[in-house]
Amino acid sequence: MIHKLLIANRGEIAVRIIRTCRQMGIRTVAVFSEPDRGALFMRKADEAVALGGARPDESYLRQDAIIAAALQVGGDAIHPGYGFFAENAAFANACRMAGLVFVGPSAEAIALMGDKLAAKNHMQKVGVPVLPGADLSTIPEDALLPTAEKIGFPVLVKAAAGGGGKGMQVVRDKNNLADAVAGAKRQAKAAFGDNRVFLERYIDAPRHIEIQIFGDSHGNLVHLFERECSIQRRHQKIVEETPSPAITPALRAEMGAAAVAAGKTIGYEGAGTVEFILAPNGEFWFLEVNTRLQVEHPVTECITGIDLVRAQLLVADGAPLPPELEKPVSRGHAIEARLYAEDPSSGFLPTTGKLARFHVPARHGLRVDSGVVDGDTVSVHYDPMLAKVTAHAPTRAEAAALLADSLSRSQIHGLVTNRDFLVRLLQHPDFLTGATDTHFLERHSPVSLGAPTLTPAEERLHAIAAALTTQAHNAKNAKAFPSIPSGWRNNFSAPQQVQFIGTHGTITVAYRICRDGSASVTATTQSDTAPDAARAQEAAQPGTPENSQAGSNPQAGPNADLHTTHSESPESPESHEETVHFSLPYPEQLEMQTNSVLRRYSVHCTTVQEEQCVFVDSPLGHAVLRVRARFPDATRAPDPGSLLAPMPGKIVRIAAAPGDIVKKGQVLIVLEAMKMEHTVHAPEDGQVAEVRVETNEQVETGLVLVVLHTDTQETETTNS
């Protein structure tokens, strides 16, 4: 019997494993890195052992420390979760050597399936269909092209030791082959310390179908239906579901049989996944076996009612397959969406920072697997997944609707996430008809799927809600005149004014609270794309005579400069004064009636990266409004010519030194984030004035990397 389980992982999967352990009366032990001190999974575990460091190799990849931790607290088993040691044969062996139960398959099975080429060869031998391909480590360089041509373009270049999209590249043009192979080798070397790559046939419009298999130590092995994970970005899964809309019962039986056959040849124990690629014509080929619990296992659990972690623990303990696995039944449809801190509009770059609020509504049929809570920091160190949200409903359409609705009603504040992107994706007609091959996001632009949900007019409504709520809080918390009506004047000269920076520009809300408690409000959007430029302009030119109307117009704002900016705007910002009836039945909840429609706005004011922000959620959508400071601090603007980190990451290469004369487009800095290399180029010809970072330094978004003195800048300086 397992009495105490150490979970050699972090985040949501650790939380999820702990949940089952609680059900089974198994004590839990977490291990944690320094950045994870205080994280949810660590607090949920009965005991937690510090591993030190931030980088995985300093913490979650310290095999000896983890095994020692298990022994130290008297644990009798280790669950590796996914990632880290999940598919590491040496670790599995080491656990067993230390007398600990490793919750997973045999080290042999892991080793065999871990080598993608060996796995393919093995499967080919036992009659499972595999894609034509070639191991490039055995092929001389001059034979590269002929080999690729034999396989047939397009080809996929893939790291032998890889997974999760690392070092993968599609080559359609034979002229690009050599470069792609070299790049893949470099990345594979960097990521896995193994530069072996292989080629395989690339299928257009394929679907990614995987079969959940489950075996025990008594030679039983079953499949628990398929999962479709075709919608991927950067070769990483983003929406997973079961059953697949592309699978007929016959095909399911066929693929299931192939998966079971594959599992049986390697004597698979525990939970595993056989991945296939499915062509539009129903042909399928073996891709690989994941010898672990998959990230997307909740969809299978939803439709079968099976707790896969429980089954894993029972089987690892030597028990035969639990009876419900022998005759699994599929009920309804489940869709999982992975909620990430990432920006779909900029190539899914990860975002970091404080998660000011994370709240997914509780719904029947909705499952949330998350490792984060309000106030957690999403750091550069680990995968920026916030949660897996899974909807289970009688039909696919209902599951999609439930998932989209729940996501849209979630409060996710403080970070840019892919939430709106997921919602639009789940509501997309192509998704709803089941047209979900792996090229879905090539046909449907992530930028438009992730575009702002609110129109400028709707965003203004949210800004009004933010202003009125802030106003009520200001009045309530005022120490000087705590119960006097907000903003009261015996001689009115100008409305109260607050400015927000939203998606569509700078929104100015001018309001006056009337005697009956309603507000007289004017909201305008200054749809400039560069608020900082506007700020600079204001500072330089606070007002011009032709735009100053305050003398004749008592409604003019208190800020002459802002008023001016508005009047100058070529696209006249919509602005009309209206009476808004509102109340705050709860501190963060504003009921506001505009144009005779009453809506409820949830208004959350907080500070994100030293900036006052207001997050407004309503039936119309979500607004993130950065409060424009009343007294902008001129000293905080970055130096002209500063090149900022586009995303959090690690500096891998510095290609410029102070004093260097650089050409426009020249690479200055290379940083790696989320397994991808990003380059910072010189925007203009110029001279490098400063380099503010070092190689291997971790940087946050917005950090100044390089200061460049450009020629245009010089001209400007001399002119002024």
Place this chain on the structure above:
Amino acid sequence: MLNQLAALHDQQQLLVQGGGAKYVRRHRARGKLLSRERIELLLDPDSPFLEFSTLAAWGTEFHVGAGIVTGMGAIADTVCVIIAHESTIRGGSMNPITLKKNLRAMEIARENRLPLVNLVESGGADLPTQAELFVPAGELFRNLTRLSALGIPTISLVFGNSTAGGAYIPGMCDYTVMVKERAKVFLGGPPLVKMATGEDADDEELGGADMHSRISGLSDALAVDEHDCLRIGRQIIANLHWKGSGPAPAYTQAQSPPYPVATPAPTAHATSPPRSILSADTFTEEPLYDTEDLLGLASCDLKIPIDVHEVIARIVDGSRFDEFKPLYGSSLVTGWACLHGYPIGILANSRGILFSEEAEKAAQFIQLANQVAKPLVFLQNTTGYMVGKAYEQGGMVKNGAKMVNAVSNSQVPHLTIIMGASYGAGNYGMCGRAYDPRFLFSWPNHKMAVMGPEQLAGVLSIVARQAAAAAGRPFDEEADTINRQKIQEQIEAEQIAFANSSRLYDDGIIDPRDTRTVLGMCLTACHMTEVHGTETAYGVFRM
């Protein structure tokens, strides 16, 4: 009443427009904020602001408002008095009424111990009126340093010229901030220096912000622009950590509302327990009766007394009023209530006339309020103490004197609202301007004079008739009619609200519906300093 309010609004809007479109344009062309824009930025977001003496100089040769903005609001959670020069009106120069208004604001700062912020941009004295101005204006600078000596911080934010005598505003303040390239502070400008000593110097050298910040040390901080100056000013106030020394308002506990409070049903979105936005710790009860009705109450013909219970019910917390001696001297209503959480005593004229009983009741009530240090609110609508043989013989003067004595020597803060009539010694007994109420505001319908125009003209006529008879002259009836008419018109014009407010006989005319708010702000100010009653070796005299 609505017409009167519209007239008030029109007059006040004149103030907002400063020196008129042309001067406002010119001011903005120089990249400057208007005085009211400065005030709005200086105040906390959503802070209330009670402007004083808005109709000063109404009906005179000077601009209404007297070229200066004064008022009270919250800066960095601190109740402050603000005095701002209206530089679009004759360059912010000062005339005798400006001085009076300025001094009144300083008095409010002193009596209530409120930090004083001067927003300075003034060309100095309005030279044509210097004879009436120059000598008394010295009090301005004297007061600044006396405030400081009393431990009341004074701050000057200099946005423009502050020259000659004006240089002593930043000079005498505890803290001074100057706006770069805008503030000019010197005793004599380049022409005067040239004339006096023959020295050539530009105004930046003589009094620029940079010079004062780096060389003379007159400026404590150099602001890069007006916004920066206001930001620094707010920071200075924040750094004072100014705390009132009077008792804090005793808010009603929300847990046990004295009347059923409608609580909205919780919804699915709720993440925290229901809580009114004005909850637990800061819960004030609004009056149960609609304050809008005050318009109707105030609209009455002054000959018809206002039932002051109706007024009280619309200004005090929860409309709760515990009347003292309701059956005795009922022309004057006295009693206890709370207003924005502050316990107060109220004296209110219910029927205009004050008899001996009313005078004695008032004297006793004022003593009681002093015994327990409760501020007093006077709601004036009085035609004066009763005259006539029976009343004189009944000791009206003697009894009226008790009331005047009590009002004069009472030490608790007094707040006066003139709701209607304010005639004769009733003005004194009910704490008129000369009796130094901390604040005095009036409704636009009020009339204030020694007596009504008809009565006054009639009295003069009778006196003239008697004089003629004594001298044996024939009495010219025709001339008397004309004269009576003339006098009546003069008093009619002088007794109206705007005319009284123009002379600063009040701190401003307010919309009757704002009475509760204005009193609430004034009470807050009064409680910034200790509230104590008169110390006496005697007990409270029962009268």
